[in-house]
Amino acid sequence: ITPKNLQMLRLSKELQERNRHLTDTELDEILPSDGYEIVKPPESYKPQ
Amino acid sequence: MALAEQLRLPPEVNQIIYVRNLPLKITPEQLFEIFGKYGPIRQIRRGVASDTKGSAFVAYEDIFDAKNALDHLKGLQVAGKYLSVNYLQ
Numbered sequence: 001i002t003p004k005n006l007q008m009l010r011l012s013k014e015l016q017e018r019n020r021h022l023t024d025t026e027l028d029e030i031l032p033s034d035g036y037e038i039v040k041p042p043e044s045y046k047p048q
Numbered sequence: 049m050a051l052a053e054q055l056r057l058p059p060e061v062n063q064i065i066y067v068r069n070l071p072l073k074i075t076p077e078q079l080f081e082i083f084g085k086y087g088p089i090r091q092i093r094r095g096v097a098s099d100t101k102g103s104a105f106v107a108y109e110d111i112f113d114a115k116n117a118l119d120h121l122k123g124l125q126v127a128g129k130y131l132s133v134n135y136l137q
Contacts, residue, residue: 008055011055012055014055015055018063018111019110019111021090022063022090022107027091031064031093031107031136032093032100032105035095035097035099036095036096036097036100036105037094037096038091039079039092040076041080041092042076044077045077045080045084047087047109
């Protein structure tokens with residue numbers, strides 16, 4: 001495995017960590033609750 | 049852009065952006081319309097207290113969508129106000 005591949009591997013692992021799906025509890029830990037409310041997505045909101 | 053560059057995102061880039069200067073009476077439909085354009089949204093929290101009104105945290109499922117949203121929304125005018133957009137610190 002070449003140094004280049006090793007670097008790519010490390011970068012993609014790091015990216016996966018930064019791009020993981022955040023659970024509700026994790027969001028509660030990261031984001032403030034007092035003074036803020038979670039906006040309920042409208043019925044019309046259908047992410048592709 | 050070479051794959052390596054794509055993988056190497058600056059440290060401050062993350063899935064959540066913090067927006068200020070939103071119109072106070074903005075509706076959920078408008079919020080998801082404006083921010084949903086850049087990709088699936090994980091959660092939006094909006095300020096409801098006197099000191100947080102007009103601000104919101106928008107969490108995207110994908111970090112590249114958050115980056116794309118921030119790059120496009122910086123300085124966008126909504127209802128006469130210029131949005132201030134930053135990554136969650």
